[in-house]
Amino acid sequence: MTRRRIVAIVLAMAVFMSGALTGLVGSATAQEGDRPVLRFAVNAADLASLDPHFASGTQDRTVADMVFNGLVRFVPGNSAEIEPDLATEIPTPEEVDGKQVWTFTLREGVMCHPSAETEAYELTAEDVVYSLQKSAVPDRSAYSRDYTGMTVEAVDDYTVAITLDQPLSETLFLPKVANYSGGFIVCSQAVEALGDEAFRTAPAGTGPFMFESYTPQNSVVLTANDDYFRGAPQLGGVEVRYIADPSSRELGLQGGELDLAAGVNEAQWVDRINAEGNIVADVFGVAEAVWVNMNVTQEPLDDPLVREAIALAINREEHAALRGEPVSELIYSVVPAQLMPGGLTMEEAEEAGVLYQQDIERARELLAEAGYPDGFSMDLITSEMTDYAANYEVLQAELAEIGITLNLTVVDHATMHAQIREDVNPIVIYVAFRPNANVYLSQFFHSDAIVVEGEAPITNFSHYSAIDDLIEQARAETDPEAQAELWKQANIQILKDFAAYPLYMQNLVYARVPELDYGHELVSSVALYPQITEMTTLATE
Amino acid sequence: MLRHIARRLLLAIPTLLAVFTIIFIIVRVAPGDPATAALGDYASAEAVEALRERMGLNEPLWRQYVIFLGDLARGDLGRSLITETPVIDQIAFVLPYTLELAFAATLIGLLLGIPTGVLTAVRRNSMTDYVGRAVSLVGLSFPAFYLGILLIYFFAVRVRLFPSVGSAPFSEPAQNLHYLILPALTLGLIETAYIARMTRSVVLTILSDDYIRTARAKGLQEKVVLVRHALRAALIPIVSLVGIFAISLIGSSVLVEEVFARPGLGKLMVGATKQKDYTTLQSIMVVYALIIVVINLITDIVYTYVDPRVRYG
Known part of the structure; x- marks a missing residue:
């Protein structure tokens, strides 16, 4: 092939490419x-x-x-x-x-x-x-x-x-x-x-x-x-x-x-997208609640003092910071008060004495009182998804402060869902939206829904059975206000018994x-x- | 030659059978349940159980295996566990996109890699050589997905020359080519680095051979020595390695198809893995295994053309 032929081929390709590109580029819609x-x-x-x-x-x-x-x-x-x-x-x-x-x-x-x-x-x-x-x-x-x-x-x-x-x-x-x-x-x-x-x-x-x-x-x-x-x-x-x-x-x-596209549920991402000017990030509900479930029937968590110690070791702000405001908002009951009737606001939680702010000294004392002055260790699995893995890691750091060692094993998301339903985790961090308080409470805190052992096992990871009556009364109540009051009582009882600890809820993020x-x-x-x-x-x- | 091809195909059967068995076991040993993955964590236990039954997941494993092999023998790749669309249709749709990408990337690799390799070999230890080697080292070290994102950023976001994500059907060839260029460049530039380094090393070895010295001693022009003698001999190892690269390209296309959101075997496989879609996943693996067998066969055949010493009875 002569040099002239090579030059001719290259030129022909260039002409073809520019021709092909004309009219194809910049179709904005x-x-x-x-x-x-x-x-x-x-x-x-x-x-x-x-x-x-x-x-x-x-x-x-x-x-x-x-x-x-x-x-x-x-x-x-x-x-x-x-x-x-x-x-x-x-x-x-x-x-x-x-x-x-x-x-x-x-x-x-x-x-x-x-x-x-x-x-x-x-x-x-x-x-x-x-x-x-x-x-x-x-x-x-x-x-x-x-x-x-x-x-x-x-x-x-x-x-x-x-x-x-x-x-x-x-x-x-x-x-x-x-x-x-x-x-x-x-x-x-x-x-x-x-x-x-x-x-x-x-x-x-x-x-x-x-x-x-x-x-x-x-x-x-x-x-x-x-x-x-x-x-x-x-x-x-x-x-x-x-x-x-x-x-x-x-x-x-x-x-x-x-x-329009699904975005990333992080405040930093939202700020960056909005700063660029040519795209708008929207943050909106409904949000998924994120909370910690503790198995109230399994040692050493069957001791309420241990569960209280864990609750006092947690700083919900640190967990919420994983997503950052406005993507994350703090919640004070598993049922998010911001989204539906039956949840507890901060004031209501405080009034009921179930706000539980981080207190490491008191947590250590409680653990010692329960017979674990040097703490203990626990094996847990987590999904590889950030929502789960990052929250478990923050919890790991928090509990290390009071002498509890969490050994985390990361598995894929579907595997985690399958295995926590087989009751492998004494502590389960869960991320979920449910359409109303009845579904949250029935699926996560009614005895019928206890994983493996319940009559109709769903997602009661904490093996909690103390609010069945309240859930059923609320379900049958036709007056919306009275119903919401019963759900609030149920939420307060869950917190008093330390069956769960609410962290935050995370909003949806889309960009357009x-x-x-x-x-x-x-x-x-x-x-x-x-x-x-x-x-x-x-x-x- | 035909006998050789037939013998190679027959020999491939036990290999494929072993691969199919391993694939069948691996996809099922991995924890997780397709029915739960499909219905989500809100679904009732009865609904999940009903779906498991419909998916055939309650059958004993050996029976699932026999059904799988029987279907395979009939050329039936089954239906997606999730969407229940025939897997063969899904693969038939995406395979041309993957092959198109692998072919375009190999073409870019050959067109850029061989001249670069020859040039750096001929000008050994010159600035051209140093620059060529440094650039190809960068190419070798670059992960495909990162190069893809960089190319999108510069050529689709900053300068809107090419589309950033997606694909166009083959019925619109100009659009299809337009969507192909950036993904093909992503894989092709990495391929170029491999081929350039390999060509350089092969050509360097050949240039010090006796017959090249003889050719030069006969007074042949350096260009003729290089093209007719050195390059012809260099093609033999290059062809075999390009075959191997083509196989690895199909593997690398997984990442590129994800980044560019292009249809393809790789994207199909990632999706099936996430959804625990056993039938789709194992069928894709089967197709991958077949492609590798076919590419090896093609490499053998091309060998006979570039190296007259190789003949199959």
């Missing part, structure tokens, strides 16, 4: 017709299930929120409030033969999305009955436990009656029929035509966006549902991309490839381009993302 398509990266490698009754990961809740509705809904951006969704209004319950009946009137003209096997059709009471019944079946729903003791009947095409064997307050009942978990209403004809398996990757609901396609490990594409009952969406669609690496999501936003307007104020979201609705806009140049 994607378009669907005359409306922009939102490019949204979630923190996951792939979906797990788009059937809303199995959607538990944030990445799946996100899609379910855009595709489906409930009879009622958490107000977008403010999940402390509930308003009608598919129903025309929130009914007042009636008592019939000792049972409680909630009768919902449905909106007329709500259209189910078309699916691969079905045309679009009008949603009726039959769909609602089918959907809530599906939510109650264990192999068709991950939330079946929440729908037992519930009978659902279609009174006519637009009226649904829900009868509860055990009357519930609206605080406990409405979330069951809201746009969350088993409360999402699926379109029965689509589920029946597609089958449960296919429905998990090709859902059909009534929401502002319709499922269009799924590319494994890559993306889900949603298009605008122009027949949406609240009006056609301002966006042409949403492309949900699965990007597990936080740096890639950030670079995707900065490089103009993304409009400034051109993206959610269309609502963003305070909190049970969907665990900022919520994209028909009102969301993305300004284009």
Whole structure:
């Protein structure tokens, strides 16, 4: 090959490259017709299930929120409030033969999305009955436990009656029929035509966006549902991309490839992103609570003096500093008072004598009193995830101050979840959001839920059984204020018995381009993302 | 040659069987439960148990193994435990992206690495040599994911020449190429460093051989000596090593696919590992094992073309 030929080839390649790049670079937004398509990266490698009754990961809740509705809904951006969704209004319950009946009137003209096997059709009471019944079946729903003791009947095409064997307050009942978990209403004809398996990757609901396609490990594409009952969406669609690496999501936003992305739950990250100017970081609820569970039946933690010593060795501010304000906020009961009724504020905890601030000297005295003047050692496992590993390490340092040695073994996250349910850890640090105080208390502190040994083992890691009555009384209480008071009493008792020690709660962090307007104020979201609705806009140049 | 290929393929069967068995055991020995991973920690015990049953995880291990081998023999890679989509479809979708990336990176490695290696060998102990060796040492020491982030930062964020993350379908070749360049450069530059150092060392050895001295003594031009004699002989070890590099490239692509959020076998594997998706994970491993066998076979065949002394009966 002559030098001239080599030069010619190089020049030809340069021309090709520049030609290829022209027109490709700088596409700041994607378009669907005359409306922009939102490019949204979630923190996951792939979906797990788009059937809303199995959607538990944030990445799946996100899609379910855009595709489906409930009879009622958490107000977008403010999940402390509930308003009608598919129903025309929130009914007042009636008592019939000792049972409680909630009768919902449905909106007329709500259209189910078309699916691969079905045309679009009008949603009726039959769909609602089918959907809530599906939510109650264990192999068709991950939330079946929440729908037992519930009978659902279609009174006519637009009226649904829900009868509860055990009357519930609206605080406990409405979330069951809201746009969350088993409360999402699926379109029965689509589920029946597609089958449960296919429905998990090709859902059909009534929401502002319709499922269009799924590319494994890559993306889900949603298009605008122009027949949406609240009006056609301002966006042409949403492309949900699965990007597990936080740096890639950030670079995707900065490089103009993304409009919205899951962020990093750290105050430093939020400050850095906001300082850069071209991206905005949003911090909002709902937050996950972080707390320490202590096994009250296992030596040496079966001695309340030892548990009290541990509680007095802990400085919750140090744990909260792992995330930093405003991402983390201190909590004074496992049920976060900031998020739901039944939690304790700092003042309430102080008044009840269960605030427990760090006091190393007193902790050492208590340990000596309990017969452990030189402390003791304990083997614990932790997940590799920062939320867990870092909190265990801080706890390790705190307990070392009073002579307790924690030997930590790091395992992968799924393994930790599996093993703590097999009762391997006498001390369990847990990070979780639950929709109300009843779920927090029932799953973590009712004796039925004791891991391994309980009647229906869930996540009672502390083997605590002293507040069963309070939990059950509160569950049956239909007056919301009296109910919240019972939950507060339960929280106080947990702290008095040192079964758990609340640390902090951590808010959600997302980052977006400034051109993206959610269309609502963003305070909190049970969907665990900022919520994209028909009102969301993305300004284009 | 055909007989040789057939014999190599037959010999690969026990190797693959051993690999499949090890993979089957490893993915199941690792603690963690796919049903819990899929449903999350809020799910009821009944729901988790129902899903375990549907996933076939309650079957005895030996039966799962027999089913796995039987399906494999029929070319059925099964369905994802999590999404229940056929694994073969997932792999068929992502494999071209991984192969495209590995091919482009190897091409960059060869196009930049061989000339750099030859140049540094011919100009041994000159400034060109020192700079070439220093740069390739940096390339060898650079982790792929970090180089990827640096390239994104400079060429996608600071100067918006290329897209930062994602990919484009093959039906849009210009877009596809546009998305390919940065990931391919990430792997290709590291590949360049390996090939340059190896080429330099091979060429240096060959340049001191007797036949090169003879060629020079015959009065041949240095360019002819280098290209017709030295480089031809150097290609033999380079080809075999490029085969090995190609295999390691497919491994390195895991990180690059993660950083660039590109579809690919590596990204699929990481996702399946996180979700404890046994069937997808073991099928990807099977495909990796097959790719390695095929690359070794191709390397053998290319050998016969570059080295006339090698002949298979």
